[in-house]
Amino acid sequence: MSEVKTDKLSPRTDNGTLTVGDSGDTLTVTSGVTFNAAVTGSGAAITALNATNLASGTVPTARLGSGTASATTILKGNQTWATFYETGTWTPVFAGSGTAGAFTYTAQVGHYTKVANVITAQFRVAISAIGTAAAGYLYIQGLPENAYEYPGIVFSAIRNFTSGDVPSGGYIQSSTNYMQLMRYDASDPRNGWNTHCGGTALTTTSEIHGIVTYRTSAT
Numbered sequence: 001m002s003e004v005k006t007d008k009l010s011p012r013t014d015n016g017t018l019t020v021g022d023s024g025d026t027l028t029v030t031s032g033v034t035f036n037a038a039v040t041g042s043g044a045a046i047t048a049l050n051a052t053n054l055a056s057g058t059v060p061t062a063r064l065g066s067g068t069a070s071a072t073t074i075l076k077g078n079q080t081w082a083t084f085y086e087t088g089t090w091t092p093v094f095a096g097s098g099t100a101g102a103f104t105y106t107a108q109v110g111h112y113t114k115v116a117n118v119i120t121a122q123f124r125v126a127i128s129a130i131g132t133a134a135a136g137y138l139y140i141q142g143l144p145e146n147a148y149e150y151p152g153i154v155f156s157a158i159r160n161f162t163s164g165d166v167p168s169g170g171y172i173q174s175s176t177n178y179m180q181l182m183r184y185d186a187s188d189p190r191n192g193w194n195t196h197c198g199g200t201a202l203t204t205t206s207e208i209h210g211i212v213t214y215r216t217s218a219t
Contacts, residue, residue, distance in 0.1 A: 096134030134199030151214035
């Protein structure tokens with residue numbers, strides 16, 4: 001499944017020069033964004049749709065950039081001009097750290113919203129058969145971007161994992177895009193989750209739903 005992204009700018013007015021950078025993503029300027037000054041591109045051709053005057057006026061829809069490329073960052077001087085956010089889908093996948101495993105999936109649902117450098121990703125993943133068992137630590141892979149530091153995960157529903165190896169939490173390893181599933185220590189649950197779930201935690205009907213919010217960079 002391919003990743004789908006939609007980049008948007010909230011309507012607002014700017015009275016300074018807008019410097020447009022280049023990127024491979026598509027940017028949609030929503031109706032009501034008003035440019036009250038010249039728009040300049042650093043070596044980039046600027047094409048506006050449904051706009052008669054880039055220097056002053058409302059631009060309902062625009063592609064900014066060179067050729068099929070477009071801008072994902074618009075700057076006023078050295079400051080971010082508009083709040084940037086992105087929505088899209090991602091494909092959650094069970095995998096072991098030693099042997100990835102092979103599974104028949106009945107659900108692989110992932111949605112995310114990114115605001116500046118913060119991503120909130122929701123997921124639901126379920127299987128109906130195990131072709132090759134996972135080995136090592138149990139992961140959910142496929143997050144849209146790598147995480148900064150070690151954010152934690154919140155699970156909303158868990159069913160049909162192996163007794164004694166049921167996920168109770170987890171985290172994203174810094175600079176990776178996969179979640180490591182953790183369980184309570186079997187000897188004393190008061191210690192919280194401090195033991196990795198193994199690949200054998202999965203059964204042929206395991207299912208898990210959850211959400212994680214994480215930064216992609218320090219700033």
